[in-house]
Amino acid sequence: MAKLILLLDDRVVNEFPVDAPVTIGRQSDNAVVIDNAAVSSHHACVYRDDDHFVVEDLQSTNGTFVNGTRISRRNLRPGDMLVVGNHTLLLDGKATVPPPAASPAEVRSPGAGETIFVDKRTMLERLAMNSDAHRKHQALLATLQDVEAHAKSAKGEISGPLGVLRVLNGHADKAEYSLEGHTSVIGKAKTSLVRLEGWFKPTMAVAITRNTQGYVATSLGGTTLINDQPISGRHELKDGDVLEVSGLKLAFSVKQ
């Protein structure tokens, strides 16, 4: 199904299916309402004409622009940028004209809000076809990449100084453990970084999570002392902290 994507300052504001004629204007009886002084009450209309889409200016005061040129009536191709006032409408390039028979999507959920999926690569290819609007599209793409980068940073290739646990006292299989992972467990569990052995040792005594700010220790079972103080909840680890877990004494330090 073809869609018009409404953008303001390169952010997606909303999107509208073009299965029926879509009117654009300031008044509330339009399908796309843009409440802005630069937009006429009934500014423009987008509709399907047989196998293609058409935009028509409804004698607006400030005009309707397609890829930078003022138009009165013009055929639209996928990826065309329609400018009305400060807003931009993008005809979804994936839009293919559906066959006359109603598509399954229309039968199932008529008029219901849809979810669209933006595939950046095809969008780029589609958008690059149109050199006039290319610059505008670049800006939109940059926004898309921004959001993706933000999502990536939350997931984090973790950076920042590396924490190390050094065994001061007690039985352990190594003298030093570096806390490289997102989560490091001290306990009897198989996935533990520091394996505790013995019948009465807790499966998970303490877990240390790593984030961009540093390391946080969470007590999970048994008694855990940090600098001789018992902890019950979460504790932000600082360089030089000493952990005591089930007879094991560990010093936390940060490698710069």
Add this chain to the structure above:
Amino acid sequence: MRLRAAGRTDVGRVRALNEDVFSLHTRDGLFVVCDGMGGCPAGEVASQIAADAIVGALTSRTPVTDSRRVEDRGYLAQTVRLAEAVRHSNQIVFSRAQEDPSRAGMGTTVVGAWINGHVASIAHVGDSRAYLWHGDTLDRLTCDHALVEQQNVLLRALGREPDVDVELTEVLMQRGDCLLLCSDGLTRAVPDRALSQAFGDIRDPQRVCDYLVDAANRSGGPDNITVVVVELAAGWARRMATVFDAIRWRRTRWRS
């Protein structure tokens, strides 16, 4: 480790069809919420296939093909397995969409949690979310893969491309902590503050689910609503304290 889990899904007040799916496997500590993409054909098929594929991959004995990827580095083995299961489900949804023209372009979001001991591994794609109730605060664990959070523009979805980026999170659960998995039908209708309040007032997972679904419907139910709540059951001392708190609260209310 004892888990108490409940889930509820509801069509909402606007849509004709529920395309959300949830799956509870309390014994395996595995919980999945999928939100089929509305407006695309077979959204409800995509969400069901994805949920089944993830559960199938993690509960069957035959291991999923384990290709260690760079982006999985630093995560615990079970988290990587969860990620592999989600990628596997993506391939299945994608290939089913290729085989059947009536399902072409189907897609779904997913948020899945796999709890092993105190460690919850969370994988998500799209705008379904996970939250952790800890102490008396509700923390959001996931970052939506959507362009602007209020809009239905997904940057990532399951089943739309042969490969998918899965975002991973590891979080520690202490006794009494709750995990909330939900579709955007809940988070668009109910603000985070109200979600947090629901956990503060009600502790029972099933009653939290019922309350939140009703709350989303009261504010219009614009989309399908799915809520899954998992509690890492508190020890008897903590539970008694909660009961006493509840009695005290009722009494004070009785008196005033």
